[in-house]
Amino acid sequence: MSTNYDTAGDLLAGWRDDLLTGERPPRWAVGGAVFDPVELGPGLVMLLGGAPGAGKTALAMQWTLDALRLSPALRALVVNVETSPAVLLDRQLSRLSGIPLATVRDRELGELHGDRLAFGFDAIEAVADRLAFLAPPFDLPSIATAADGFGADLLVLDYAQRIDTGDRGDKRAGVNVLMDYLRRFAGAGVGVLALAAVGRTKDAKGRSSYAAEGLSLASFRESSELEFGCDSAYMLSRGGRPDEADLRCLKNRHGEPRDLRLTFDGALQRFESLDDFAEFAGGGPVEALAELWNADGEGAA
Numbered sequence: 001m002s003t004n005y006d007t008a009g010d011l012l013a014g015w016r017d018d019l020l021t022g023e024r025p026p027r028w029a030v031g032g033a034v035f036d037p038v039e040l041g042p043g044l045v046m047l048l049g050g051a052p053g054a055g056k057t058a059l060a061m062q063w064t065l066d067a068l069r070l071s072p073a074l075r076a077l078v079v080n081v082e083t084s085p086a087v088l089l090d091r092q093l094s095r096l097s098g099i100p101l102a103t104v105r106d107r108e109l110g111e112l113h114g115d116r117l118a119f120g121f122d123a124i125e126a127v128a129d130r131l132a133f134l135a136p137p138f139d140l141p142s143i144a145t146a147a148d149g150f151g152a153d154l155l156v157l158d159y160a161q162r163i164d165t166g167d168r169g170d171k172r173a174g175v176n177v178l179m180d181y182l183r184r185f186a187g188a189g190v191g192v193l194a195l196a197a198v199g200r201t202k203d204a205k206g207r208s209s210y211a212a213e214g215l216s217l218a219s220f221r222e223s224s225e226l227e228f229g230c231d232s233a234y235m236l237s238r239g240g241r242p243d244e245a246d247l248r249c250l251k252n253r254h255g256e257p258r259d260l261r262l263t264f265d266g267a268l269q270r271f272e273s274l275d276d277f278a279e280f281a282g283g284g285p286v287e288a289l290a291e292l293w294n295a296d297g298e299g300a301a
Contacts, residue, residue: 026042027040028041029066032272041191043191045191046231047233049196056158057088058095058264064131064154065096078131079156080134090104090105092120094120094268097120098116139166153189155190159195160175160178179225196226232251235250260273261274
C-alpha cells in the first residue's frame with residue numbers, strides 16, 4: 001500500500017540545501033521601489049479587492065505590464081470579464097505615454113504627441129508577444145487550456161466572482177471551486193493575481209457604504225475561501241482626495257503586512273508613490289516614466 005506522506009527526515013536534505021543557497025524565492029518586480037513589498041511570483045496567489053471605481057483594474061494592469069518589462073522571460077494571461085483588450089491597451093498607452101486617456105479614447109492624436117506616442121507604442125510592443133488576453137467563454141476549462149497553450153507564468157483574473165465555474169445556482173460554491181483551482185495553478189508554479197469584488201459595510205454613522213475604514217478580509221464577497229486561500233490580500237481604496245489612494249495589506253502569509261500610500265492620476269490611469277509624488281511631479285510624467293522603464297540606462301524617446 002502506497003503512502004501519501006513524507007517525514008521531515010525525508011525532506012531535510014533538500015530543504016537544507018535550498019536554504020543554504022542564499023537565493024530567495026523568485027519574485028516578479030511590479031514597478032518602482034514603492035511596490036517592492038508586493039510579492040507576486042511563481043506559486044503565489046494574490047488577492048486585490050476594492051470598491052467599484054477604486055482602480056483595481058488599472059493597478060493590476062500597471063503591475064502586469066511593468067512585471068513583463070522587468071522580467072523578460074515572464075508570460076502573462078489576462079482574463080478580464082468586463083473590459084475588452086483594446087480598452088485595456090488604450091489605458092496602458094495613456095499611462096506609458098503620458099497622453100490623457102480621453103485623447104487616446106477619442107483618437108485625437110496628432111503631431112504634438114509624436115514622441116510620447118512612439119515611446120508608449122515601443123513599450124507595449126516590447127512585451128506584446130508575452131501578453132495574452134483570454135477570449136470568451138470565461139470559464140475554468142477555457143482558462144486552463146489557454147494558460148497551458150500560452151505557457152503563462154502569471155494569471156490575472158478580473159474578477160473572481162465573474163468567472164464561470166459551472167455552479168450557476170450557488171455563487172459561494174462557485175468561488176470555493178475557483179479558489180481550489182487557483183491553488184492548483186499555484187501548485188504547478190503559476191503566479192495568480194485575482195481581483196475580487198467587496199460587499200458594502202457600515203460606516204461610522206451606520207450607513208451602508210464602501211468606506212475604507214470598514215473594508216477588511218471579511219469584505220470579499222461570496223466566500224471566505226478567498227481570504228483563506230490566498231497568500232496575500234490587498235484592499236485598494238481612494239483617499240480623502242481624488243488623487244490619493246491607499247493600498248492596505250490585509251494578509252501576508254510569508255511576511256509582515258505593509259501598507260502603501262499612493263497617488264492615482266485618473267487622466268493617465270497611473271499609480272505612483274505618494275511619498276515620491278512631489279519629486280516625480282517636478283520631473284514631469286515622461287521623465288518619471290523613463291526612469292522606471294529604462295532601468296538599463298537606455299533613452300526613452
